[in-house]
Amino acid sequence: MNHTQYTLIKIPLRELIRNEFDLQLTEAEEINREYLVAQGDSLLFDQIERLRGFRSERIREVILVTARKNPNQETALRTVLRQGFTYNGVHFSRFGKSASQGKDGITAFVCDSIFDELYRITQMDIPVDHCVIAKYEAQRCLAFSACSLIHDYMPNIVIIGEYEKTLPGQLIKYVTEREKELVDEETGKTVVYQAREVQEGLADIRLSPFDGCGCHEREFMEQVSAQLGLDYNAVGVQVRMPFMKGYSVYVPFRDILKEWGVETITDVYGRAHPVDSIDCIWNISMFKGHKLFQSAYGDRAWDEYRNTVEKYRFKLGISKYSHHIRNLNKYTRMNFQYLQCLDLWNPKYIRRYEERDFKYDILDERNDGKIVGIAKYTTALLEKILKGDRFYTYKFMGITDTGNYEPESRYLEAALIHDGMLKDPAVKQFIYRKLKKMIDEAKVGKIYCSGFYHTGVGDMIGYLQYAAGMEPVGCLGERELYSANFECGDILSFRSPLVDPSEVNRIRIVRNDLLRKWFGHFKDQDVVMFNLHDISAPQQGGADFDGDIFFLCDDPVIVASKIEKPVILDIEDKQTAQSRAYTAENLVEYEVMTRDNRIGEITNVATSIENRYTTDEDLKKRYSDYCSLLRIFQGKEIDFLKTGFRWHMNRGLQKHLKQLPYFLLYNYPQKRALYEKLQEKNKGLSEGEERMKLNAYHSPSPMNELCDYICAWEKKRILWDRCVDDLAETRSLILDSGLDLTDRAVLRVCRNYINDYAAAIKLHFSQNSGAASHSGPGQRKFSFELIVNDFKRRLRETLKMDEALIANYVIAASYRSLSVSKAFAWSAYGDYIIANLKQNAGSRPQAAIREVPTGTESAYEYLGKYFVFEGDDSDLPM
Structure with missing residues (x-):
């Protein structure tokens, strides 16, 4: 399969403004400013290649412009949307954006030479006069989505x-609006406004199963x-x-x-x-x-x-x-959205909070609450890795099964060839960074739990019954679903983003004769079938079955912690924007309106509310209703790019953003730094002076308890041993011993490039520290390969040597002392390190890991699966 990575330009609007919409950049400037990004194949790129007439991994016909909502840039944004811009002498015009691009404030521009024809192609030869612009643009721009293309095959x-049906008399919560009055404190005038309130009652629910x-x-x-x-x-x-x-x-x-x-x-x-x-x-x-x-x-x-x-x-x-289950773990990390919507509150931790018990030892297992009990699987696993257990270290580094295994990193490949490489400073740094990241993420809820994600589909027997003109009955009953990856019985189903406990779905895994006869092939793959008789899909954030994923969890503690609360549903789910003339000016208005994404903001408001502690029953009900209301806000926001319709939070809800629960500060380093700064200032105030209000609060919530536990565990149990044995052993393994690498002038040049590369990478991470660390399918992302290749090219032109010799010089310069960065050697010349290592290791047997059935004697358990490990069992201090 061809997994081609294409590169194209992504530039911020401010750059166009600075250059008066006529920008000239060299390729080196594109790389150094990180404007050159990578993306996989797509239907759009395939059409561009057809129009161009030849294949190219550089897409020059499309430029992405990032412009998040910013009142100071709105005039310039309108200008570029109406008039386009010039890049290196070529004019580009506004073309469109996919749903994921819209959430990131990105719009695609296409060069004028193919614009008209490409636009007609994405319209499939049907010009449009009037439409719901947000909905039509989302559909027209489906061609932007990154995907693998299937060649020479088109099915019939x-x-x-x-099919639609109505479920009568469902007990739900829903939102109503009624007129209210308030007196403005500044003017004294009475203001009339529409207030949204949460009601509970019976309703007939329209369902599309x-x-x-x-x-x-x-x-x-x-x-x-x-x-x-x-x-x-x-x-x-x-x-x-x-x-x-x-x-x-x-x-x-x-x-x-x-x-x-x-x-x-x-x-x-x-x-x-x-x-x-x-x-x-x-x-x-x-x-x-x-x-x-x-x-x-x-x-x-x-x-x-x-x-x-x-x-x-x-x-x-x-x-x-x-995915086949052999490529998946049976344990998956939870997140704070899921955990905070369960009843995991610990009475002992609450009492410590109320009584201000400073002697309370959160590491004393007699104080363990449910969430600490769940977290102990994660901390026990990390301790095994930190103690240098070879099996757990290899698994943690990313190995699945060594039988048909392609290592995902050069570090892991090196460690598998020769376990002495586990002492290599670059390999140890790689493990250290992964461990530190996992520990910090555990503080915000990313702890392992039994279960994994599945893609949901409807009841396929019911689907075929409908297709054949019959009344759909299906093969699953109410509150039932089918996955062959769990034993029969109750499980919980979660779907992100999750803001209200009622979205957590308690549902029952079943088997029956129809399922066994026709759906045995679902076994061992991450697909789950929902029934057509209940509100499971709308309950879980208004889910549909076009690829939505659901975390299915069978952990007994988690299942028993489901909060019973009437489901909140949007009874105006089909509300959408009005049809308008499909004109250039209305497209500009649509673009200006859809530059931001408030999903994270809504989730944070819900998180601030969910983690509040109170014994006041009226306040509890108000908090519960707020979270129900926020579930509807979230649904509107998710569909905003398709519907053009969103709700705006009032000041009463927005105020909860001013104070986040303490644990969430670990998601926001800048907010955490401010919190610590405010704390220090308050400590310096004399008695009677007014304290500054902190931007986070402590409460005895399960999430704050988890954060306290992980912090205390890290402080007491984790001793980061980052010392390394003599580098001479490592050098003897990773250098070509047949080469003369003594030219000091060459070593000096290599050292300069090593330092410059390290500085470039450090700058990238510092500038992108607030960005999401995960890049999903279809997201345009910066490619380190571009910087690596640029450095390699310049070094080759400077030294004018054979690449193998340059590679070994860079490796030698990197390993002259511990203080020198090893990043350039591994990123640019990792192939040479591996080749040298294989040659120097000789016939030494490699470590082997093989999955075995549950219960196999002497097997190791790792994330719900069992393995035998063939290799040196001695521990290696980390």
Whole structure:
């Protein structure tokens, strides 16, 4: 499978403003300013390549402009959206943005030479006069999504309608608005306003049980899995085509329908299709262009869509796929959103808080609350690594099974070749950084728990019943779901972002004859099937089945800690913006309006409320209602880019952002530094002087208890041993002993490049310390490879030597002392380190790790799975 990484320019709006929208940069400047970013393939890049007429890994036809909401830049933003800009002599015009780009304040601009044709292609030859602009733009720009392209294969797809049903008399919470009055303290005038309040009662809930998902036959699964380069058949894939998005799972529907006596399926356009001819049964919740194409072509809508796909040689795109359980851990790290919405409060910790008991020992196991009990699996695992246990160290570094294993880092590859490399300062630093990061993240809730993420789909028997014209009944009952990865019984299902305890879903894993007969292939893959008889999907943040993931947890303590609270639902879920003229000016207004993302802000308000402690029952109810209300805020915000509609928090909710619970400061280094600064100032005040209000509060909440526990455990149990044995042993392993590396002038040049590279990397991390550390599929990210290649090129031009000799000189210069950075040697010349190591290690046996069944004698347990370890069992001090 081709996993090409493309590079393109991403520049901040301020750079365009500074250069009066006419910017000139050399390639070296693009790299040094980190404007050159990497992205995987996409339907859009494939079309650009077709128009260009040749392949290139550098996409020069598209430039991304970042411009988050900023009143001071709004005039300039409008200018660039209307008029575009010039980059290195080429003019670019506003083209659009995907949903993920919109959340990051990014808009794509395309060069004028292909603009009109590319725009027509993304519109699939259907010009639009009026539309809900936010919704249409999100659909038109699906082509932006990063995905793997499937070549020379297009399945026969049948599009059916969307099944909807009503669940009568559901006890829920919902939001109402009523008029209220208040007296303005400054003016004394009475102000009338609309207040949102949470009510509880019975309501009929409209449900779309198969929203975003469909099914396919075996040939489709095998074709796609083979082209993805997988060594198993992925039962589920998230598909991307123009105006098409959804999650499709393998179901042997030909056999099922034949058993039912069904020979044809009638599509939503009235045409019957022989079952044997169908590869995929998808629906109009997946085919986002259904109304657009039906309005333009009537009953020929799907035919014309396929003709246009063929005309522009569009390929089928796969943006994600189901994973085999052998590649997954059975334990996953929780997060604070999940934990704080459970009843994990510890009476002993609360009493310590109320009585201000300064002798309370949080490490005394007699004081353990539920959350500390859960956290001890994580701390015990980390202690094994810190003590130098080789098996746990290798697993922690990222090894799965050494049988067919491609190491994910050069450090791990080196350690597997020769365990002496575990003493190497660069390898030890790598382990240290990973450990320190994991410990700090544990303070904000990232602790291991039994369970893992699954992609959700609807009840596929019910789906086929609907496709065949029957009344859908399905194979699962109310409050039931199917995953072959858990024993039958109650589990909890979580979905991010989660703000209210009612979103935590208690549901039951079941087996039955229908599931065993038709869905045995779901076993060992991370797909879960929901029933069509309850509100599980809307309960979990308004989920659908187009690729949404759910954390399924079977930990008994977690399951028993579910808070019973009526589910809060948005009874105006379909509210959307009005249809407007599709004009350049209205597109500018849409762009200006959708530059920010308040999901994190809403979550932080909920976190501030969830961690408050009070014994006042009225205040408890108010806090509970606030969190219910915030769940609706969050749903509106998530859909904002598609609907153009959001709610704004009032001052009563926003004030909770001024004080976060103490544990959350570990997510925000600058806020934590301010907190410590304010504390010091308050300590210096004399008695009677007014104390400064802190930006965080302590409470006896489970999350604050967890943070206290991890901090105390780290302080008492962790002694960071960062000393290294004599470097001579390491040098003898990683250098080519046949080379003369004594030229001091060359060593001096190499040392300068080593220092410059270290400074460049340090600058990058300091400038991006507040950015998310995770880059998911489709996100444009800075590529270190670009900087590495630039440094290698310049060093090669300076020394004018063979690369192998340069590589060994850099390695030698890096390992002359402990104080010299090793980053450039490993990043730029890691291949040479590995080659030298293999040569110098000789026939020394490599460490081997192999997964075995649960209960195997002398097996090691790691994150819910069991392994045998063949290697030197002696411990190595870390």
